[in-house]
Amino acid sequence: MPELSVVVPAFRERDNIPALLRALDQALEGLDWETIIVVDDAFDGSEDLVRERAQQDRRVRCIHRIGRRGLASACIEGMLASSAPYLAVIDADLQHDETLVPKLLEAAKRDSADIVVASRYMEGGSTGALAAERVRASRAASALSRVICRGLTDPMSGFFVVRRGFLERVVRRLYGRGFKILLDLVAAARGQVRIVELPYRMRSRERGESKLGARVIAEFFMLLLYHLTGRLLPARFFLFAAVGVTGVGVQLAALSLLFTVSGNFLFSQSVATWAAMTSNFFLNNAFTYGDQRLRGARIWRGLLSFYAACGIGAFINIAIAEWLFFKSLPYWAAGLAGALVAALWNFFTTASFTWGGSSAAKR
Ligand SMILES: Nc1nc2c(ncn2[C@@H]2O[C@H](COP(=O)(O)OP(=O)(O)OP(=O)(O)O)[C@@H](O)[C@H]2O)c(=O)[nH]1
Ligand SMILES: [Mg+2]
Structure with missing residues (x-):
């Protein structure tokens, strides 16, 4: 069993997958790792590409979901499909700096943290070339999210390492929908969580298209409501x-x-x-x-x-x-x-x- 599973949610990311696998291979050298790429059906051949790689490299695995969508649920199902003691979540579009993954893992082990978050908003981090209005929206959402979780400089981050025991403790309380899986995990912990943050500089997307849209915003508010009301209703x-x-x-x-x-x-x-x-x-x-x-x-x-x-x-x-x-x-x-x-x-x-x-x- 590998020590680290790198879960990658991917929707229409065919052009990014080869470069991502190369980058992980380099960045994680010397570690015992595997990657689980969770591909939602987009008829773009992503799953064939991942499986082809998996036939040559046993560290690569594919979860192909049909008739399903959603970044958060993709991450949860990817994490649950792993047996490794540490789980990383990273985007497929190379915006997250994969060279940070070993440091996130090390911090999780050294500080016995439940979650180690790669943050854009702490000293030394940066949103890179992300458009000004996107940064404003992300900061506003971060401020709003304080109503359900505190102690994170970048609760909107989609790049982190989590300890398997922690996931198992909170998994049944997750909202499990939408885009904000980190916020969901931390809110579901109800304060019982040890968080460490490390800074990173976000890259811009070179290939493929963004999936941000009105649904992402609606889901964000529903996530807040869900945790705010104590998960009273589905x-x-x-x-x-x-x-x-x-x-x-x-x-x-x-x-x-x-x-x-x-x-x-x-x-x-x-x-x-x-x-x-x-x-x-x-x-x-x-x-x-x-x-x-x-x-x-x-x-x-x-x-x-x-x-x-x-x-x-x-x-x-x-x-x-x-x-x-x-x-x-x-x-x-x-x-x-x-x-x-x-x-x-x-x-x-x-x-x-x-x-x-x-x-x-x-x-
Ligand atoms: N499996 C799966 N992955 C998804 C889904 N929606 C988004 N993703 C992946 O989640 C990651 C983040 O989505 P992005 O569209 O890059 O969101 P973003 O980084 O906030 O937006 P950009 O800066 O415009 O790229 C990417 O790897 C996407 O392929 C989905 O419905 N299912
Ligand atoms: Mg992206």
């Missing part, structure tokens, strides 16, 4: 609820537009409701279930089941609100309670009927 529910709030906006906007034009309330309210459900479905498909998004013909079947579930949810909402109102609750409290129960109903039914899979609601 991680996915928070995104589902946020999409529901946007649905209220869509509904009111469509209602005001249609009612102004047609003057017919029932007609306007019906179309506005349909518009809100439709927009909720597509937003949930892109964000809440972005990692197992319905595509092609499955979208239409999913949409119909979503209409059906939310239609029943609307009846439940009205029935509960009406009942509570007659129990002499104030109108707003009755309305809120109805909406909350309906949101839970919608979430759990669409998790199994629309996005399928019994595990959808659990994660």
Whole structure:
């Protein structure tokens, strides 16, 4: 068994993989290591390339995930596939300085740290040529993340070494979605973690494309909420609820537009409701279930089941609100309670009927 497994999440990184393997080979000389490259299906031949290398070099392993996406889950599954006592996580795009890995490992052993983080924001570190607005966003996110974890100069870092015992201790409390796996690990430790940081200078991406987008930002906020609320509800529910709030906006906007034009309330309210459900479905498909998004013909079947579930949810909402109102609750409290129960109903039914899979609601 090697002493160190280097877990590399990779999505559309075919052009970077040969250089990465060369760089690891050089940087880790003299260490007993292996690398586990977790490739999500992108039809770009990355997995074939990794397997080809694996046939010549037993230190190289490939995990090929189909119909799945997500950096954090890729890292977790890669780490769990290893039996090594130390696990490194490093990007595939050569932005992280692999020559630091032996020092991260040494610090983990010497200081018996749970996590050794490569930091861009401590003395001696740098974001390199990263665009100014990206640095600002990263710093703002780091500041915000203090609500769930302290003691890190660079909680947004995706480059670190972790002790296997620590991972096993926190793994069941992880949010496990989105991009910010380090923040997730530290937040899940609830203060019971020894952290050491070492500085490094980040390189810029030479090949392949960035995967940053709106989903990454949405997931970041959901990660904060998940840990802030003490992991009360399944991680996915928070995104589902946020999409529901946007649905209220869509509904009111469509209602005001249609009612102004047609003057017919029932007609306007019906179309506005349909518009809100439709927009909720597509937003949930892109964000809440972005990692197992319905595509092609499955979208239409999913949409119909979503209409059906939310239609029943609307009846439940009205029935509960009406009942509570007659129990002499104030109108707003009755309305809120109805909406909350309906949101839970919608979430759990669409998790199994629309996005399928019994595990959808659990994660
Ligand atoms: N397996 C897997 N890897 C991913 C996924 N999304 C991103 N990655 C990998 O995670 C690493 C970080 O993603 P990047 O797109 O480079 O994010 P970034 O470094 O913040 O952005 P850039 O500076 O623009 O490169 C890269 O190695 C990606 O290939 C995913 O859904 N699945
Ligand atoms: Mg990158």
